[in-house]
Amino acid sequence: DAGVIQSPRHEVTEMGQEVTLRCKPISGHNSLFWYRQTMMRGLELLIYFNNNVPIDDSGMPEDRFSAKMPNASFSTLKIQPSEPRDSAVYFCASSFSATAFQELFFGEGSRLTVL
Amino acid sequence: RKEVEQDPGPFNVPEGATVAFNCTYSNSASQSFFWYRQDCRKEPKLLMSVYSSGNEDGRFTAQLNRASQYISLLIRDSKLSDSATYLCVVPPSGGSYIPTFGRGTSLIVHP
Numbered sequence: 001d002a003g004v005i006q007s008p009r010h011e012v013t014e015m016g017q018e019v020t021l022r023c024k025p026i027s028g029h030n031s032l033f034w035y036r037q038t039m040m041r042g043l044e045l046l047i048y049f050n051n052n053v054p055i056d057d058s059g060m061p062e063d064r065f066s067a068k069m070p071n072a073s074f075s076t077l078k079i080q081p082s083e084p085r086d087s088a089v090y091f092c093a094s095s096f097s098a099t100a101f102q103e104l105f106f107g108e109g110s111r112l113t114v115l
Numbered sequence: 116r117k118e119v120e121q122d123p124g125p126f127n128v129p130e131g132a133t134v135a136f137n138c139t140y141s142n143s144a145s146q147s148f149f150w151y152r153q154d155c156r157k158e159p160k161l162l163m164s165v166y167s168s169g170n171e172d173g174r175f176t177a178q179l180n181r182a183s184q185y186i187s188l189l190i191r192d193s194k195l196s197d198s199a200t201y202l203c204v205v206p207p208s209g210g211s212y213i214p215t216f217g218r219g220t221s222l223i224v225h226p
Contacts, residue, residue, distance in 0.1 A: 106158035
């Protein structure tokens with residue numbers, strides 16, 4: 001079975017450019033999480049979707065960040081305009097959450113470098 | 116107290132050693148916990164679940180101390196391949212489905 005699929009795996013861009021990260025969760029999972037990981041701050045939750053609806057976006061740094069989940073099999077995280085401090089590894093994770101927390105399955109991550 | 120706290124390490128041990136590290140949590144209502152393993156430049160993956168009775172899987176043992184609000188991970192007979200970061204995860208509570216990840220403990224096993 002395919003796991004969580006993220007693209008691109010690596011992105012190098014210049015400050016001010018728009019960046020779009022993509023995620024395909026595991027089929028049948030109804031929860032999707034976007035995380036950002038840096039050495040300084042560890043793993044930070046950016047936004048959480050349940051049944052395609054954003055439930056908690058309190059971790060989104062600022063208005064430059066936006067996330068969408070138009071259907072159960074696709075989500076995007078967009079940064080516009082990008083800044084060097086956005087350089088990090090962005091992970092997408094999915095799970096099946098019914099009555100209790102279940103295991104999170106992570107994608108391989110998108111490593112973003114903003115010059 | 117922070118929601119989840121871990122000693123970042125690194126724990127530097129020789130092959131064959133036994134090593135243990137703890138994770139403290141603040142939410143006394145939490146029922147089950149998880150240890151994730153993250154290899155360098157890879158994604159986190161579930162290592163073990165931890166329930167009140169503890170859990171053992173080969174060389175790995177996870178325990179829960181509810182009174183003191185910490186969970187532990189014990190690794191016996193360390194292998195070079197055990198070198199990784201171990202993340203403690205506390206499940207959500209109060210109707211939320213958002214788990215809390217610790218910053219992780221780095222383990223380096225050397226020859």
